[in-house]
Amino acid sequence: MYEPKIVGFLCTWCSYSGADLAGVSRLKSPWNLRAVRVPCSGRVAPELILRAFDEGADGVLVLGCHIGECHYDTGNHRTAKRLPVLHSLMAFAGLEPERLRLDWVSASEGERFARIVNEFTQTVRALGPCTWRQRNPIPLMEPLPDTLEAEAGGQP
Amino acid sequence: MNTTTAIQDKARELLSGGQVTCVIGYEVGPRGRTRPAFVTRADDVARLVWNQECTHNLTTYLRDRLRPKGHGQTAEPPGRVAVVVKPCDSRAIHVLLAENQFQRDQVYLIGVACEGIRQGAGSGQVTDAWQRRCQACAERLPVVYDTLIGEPPEVGQVSDPWGADLARLEAMTPAERASFWLSQFDRCIRCYACRQACPMCNCPTCLYERDDSLWVAMRIAPDEKRAFHLGRAYHLAGRCIGCDECERVCPMNIPISLLNRKLASEMEAAFGFRAGLAPVLSPITTTLGGEEV
Amino acid sequence: MNVISRDKLAAWIDDLVQDRTVIAPRDVEGVLLYRPVHSSAEVVWDYLRPAMSAKDALFPPTERLMLIDQAGEHITLRESLPEDEQVMFGVRPCDARGLKVLDALFIEDDPPDSWYTRRREHTTLVGLACNQMGDTCFCTSMGVTPDDHRDMDVMLTEVEDGYAVQAVTPKGEALIQGLALQHRPGDPPRQVITARLLFPQAEAWPSHFNDEYWEEMAERCLSCRLCAYVCPTCRCFDVRDETLAAGNGHRQYERIRCWDSCAGEVYRKIAGGHNPRAAKGQRLRNRFFCKFYYYPQQYGPLACTGCGRCIDACPVNIDITEVMQHVSEVNP
Numbered sequence: 001m002y003e004p005k006i007v008g009f010l011c012t013w014c015s016y017s018g019a020d021l022a023g024v025s026r027l028k029s030p031w032n033l034r035a036v037r038v039p040c041s042g043r044v045a046p047e048l049i050l051r052a053f054d055e056g057a058d059g060v061l062v063l064g065c066h067i068g069e070c071h072y073d074t075g076n077h078r079t080a081k082r083l084p085v086l087h088s089l090m091a092f093a094g095l096e097p098e099r100l101r102l103d104w105v106s107a108s109e110g111e112r113f114a115r116i117v118n119e120f121t122q123t124v125r126a127l128g129p130c131t132w133r134q135r136n137p138i139p140l141m142e143p144l145p146d147t148l149e150a151e152a153g154g155q156p
Numbered sequence: 157m158n159t160t161t162a163i164q165d166k167a168r169e170l171l172s173g174g175q176v177t178c179v180i181g182y183e184v185g186p187r188g189r190t191r192p193a194f195v196t197r198a199d200d201v202a203r204l205v206w207n208q209e210c211t212h213n214l215t216t217y218l219r220d221r222l223r224p225k226g227h228g229q230t231a232e233p234p235g236r237v238a239v240v241v242k243p244c245d246s247r248a249i250h251v252l253l254a255e256n257q258f259q260r261d262q263v264y265l266i267g268v269a270c271e272g273i274r275q276g277a278g279s280g281q282v283t284d285a286w287q288r289r290c291q292a293c294a295e296r297l298p299v300v301y302d303t304l305i306g307e308p309p310e311v312g313q314v315s316d317p318w319g320a321d322l323a324r325l326e327a328m329t330p331a332e333r334a335s336f337w338l339s340q341f342d343r344c345i346r347c348y349a350c351r352q353a354c355p356m357c358n359c360p361t362c363l364y365e366r367d368d369s370l371w372v373a374m375r376i377a378p379d380e381k382r383a384f385h386l387g388r389a390y391h392l393a394g395r396c397i398g399c400d401e402c403e404r405v406c407p408m409n410i411p412i413s414l415l416n417r418k419l420a421s422e423m424e425a426a427f428g429f430r431a432g433l434a435p436v437l438s439p440i441t442t443t444l445g446g447e448e449v
Numbered sequence: 450m451n452v453i454s455r456d457k458l459a460a461w462i463d464d465l466v467q468d469r470t471v472i473a474p475r476d477v478e479g480v481l482l483y484r485p486v487h488s489s490a491e492v493v494w495d496y497l498r499p500a501m502s503a504k505d506a507l508f509p510p511t512e513r514l515m516l517i518d519q520a521g522e523h524i525t526l527r528e529s530l531p532e533d534e535q536v537m538f539g540v541r542p543c544d545a546r547g548l549k550v551l552d553a554l555f556i557e558d559d560p561p562d563s564w565y566t567r568r569r570e571h572t573t574l575v576g577l578a579c580n581q582m583g584d585t586c587f588c589t590s591m592g593v594t595p596d597d598h599r600d601m602d603v604m605l606t607e608v609e610d611g612y613a614v615q616a617v618t619p620k621g622e623a624l625i626q627g628l629a630l631q632h633r634p635g636d637p638p639r640q641v642i643t644a645r646l647l648f649p650q651a652e653a654w655p656s657h658f659n660d661e662y663w664e665e666m667a668e669r670c671l672s673c674r675l676c677a678y679v680c681p682t683c684r685c686f687d688v689r690d691e692t693l694a695a696g697n698g699h700r701q702y703e704r705i706r707c708w709d710s711c712a713g714e715v716y717r718k719i720a721g722g723h724n725p726r727a728a729k730g731q732r733l734r735n736r737f738f739c740k741f742y743y744y745p746q747q748y749g750p751l752a753c754t755g756c757g758r759c760i761d762a763c764p765v766n767i768d769i770t771e772v773m774q775h776v777s778e779v780n781p
Contacts, residue, residue: 046387046390047363047371047387050371050383050386050387051371051372051383054372054379054380054383067444074443074444077443077444078440078441078443080444081426081427081439081440081442081444082440084426085390085393085419085422085423085426085440086390088418088419088422089386089389089390089393089415089418089419089422090386091330092325092326092333092415092418093333093334093337093382093386093415094330094331094332094333094334094335094336094337094338095330095334096330097330131331131334132334133379134338134377134378134379135377135378135379
């Protein structure tokens, strides 16, 4: 049963605290979100997002402070300008645009956080597994035949 | 006086007067192919030419030439350099100046009015057709120069050679687009010719070539190649001036300029911005202005 | 000579693809490359030379050397050796000579490179003689001819309404067994050969090491890696361990190698940051010396087969024949 893997970049001062508030208030939000705490949404470089999808994320959510409320004044300005450009580039390259979402959540908006994560997870679930990544990982539990067994330390 | 003679005269004047230590221009090699030329002596200027095969963006050589050689107290300051710039190349000068890659007084710009460059320029097979960037070019004069050579040519029909390709891609489903781009990048061998030819790609260590594989592994494989091309296109948003040299130098006919054109149109739509018309930074490197909030 | 028609040859290819990989010149979005084909319909028959050389099939741009699985303290290694049989069809003599040049390092020098050696054993070369030499071709200066059969397993030469077929090695004979060949009197026609270029002997090179020429010639170089990658004989590579999946106490890595080039700026950079070949002239000088002096001294063959790809591919017209001319004609 496919459960989407969602990587969430949450800024320390607003959205991460918002997520904490949602947790403390016992608001239900899906466990699919893997939270990555960053100092500011402005730190979320396009390389991070490209890498997340290359490593097999089904969806990427970037949550920052509302404009005008950034702890670093203008960090989220950069996010506001850069992410839409990246978004249109990735959509042009064949990523379903619904798989990447930028939104704004403040530290006091626990409910908003839960709602956004819920919505996003449902959207990504409906889209099915993401086919962006080409490299297939070797299944971890597959036994390795014909091995050159080595002791701890890895000397061949 | 034709443009070739005018360039040679100007180069002779600059070199013999000691105003510059080197003139970067174009020459024709023994096989008849036009290529970049670095002239350091006034008696050598006869090598310089101007023709419809002067495709190279010579501004890509400036940054390295204009940095001091050596370190600290024994560093030699670089000599002043003159460079021949077409209209498109001159826009690169503005971007490089805005990014402090060198100072304005370190270059003497020999601007050339350009009637266009032929497809296949620089190779052994030049055709009669104009390059796509020339078909789309409405400004035949450099945006910045110290001397201007040539009369502004009549601008004929200006077309949008990428419009049809871009529309075709936009009309596809995401899956079809993904498949299109993967099949294009399949041929890529990560030779980095596109990156090296580009004046704006000048990071001392390219993000996509790090020893620790932080953003992209070293494999020459589909995910990595796509990440490199998309990442590079993104880093050029608002900085690419559309010389299309990246696409010309690619040995595998990968339509790199489509990515750059797509982002250029996004920048124009979102910010009303075209790279290189003035020495200002790309909008995505700056904060929101009051009117954008 | 023994002759076969193109139709029969195509039918033979369609037969071969059933049980092994057949690599032939193919049009890939306007670029001619040696690539696996699924049927003879995909094969291009009239061409000068593919954009990339035959080395791709034996020394691919990226290759896994080993798979590494780590579970806690326990580490398991599995070597990844190539096993598939492959036939390369339509190989040009300059490309086949390139493989012989690579053999001197990868197979004949000790220790042999397992991956290259394995692929070489599993590959049969069916060559196709050139009808003409291109503008940038100079194979005849490098000891190869356009119809050179010496490095092939089977050699094809175009004749009237068909191809002359010649088995060169036992492997080649085994491959064409059963092919219906017509006997015709005479030999395959010799091909048109252009004038030979001056070629400087290895001993001529060292005295030119300090020429100012290298820095001047390299000024326009972009330090990309095109010349090395399209070359049939360039063979430098980088090795790195890259991560695969991880989780549940397991981690997986693969040791891979991929192409590298001495023309790249960081190629010779060493820990601590010093770069002995920081200048473009130093790097290009190294490239040409490696081909014409270092490699022959160390391994025997010249590391250039005169295919001319580097001349066509270089975006700024850095020309190996101009370099050869300088070393031949100019006093150091």
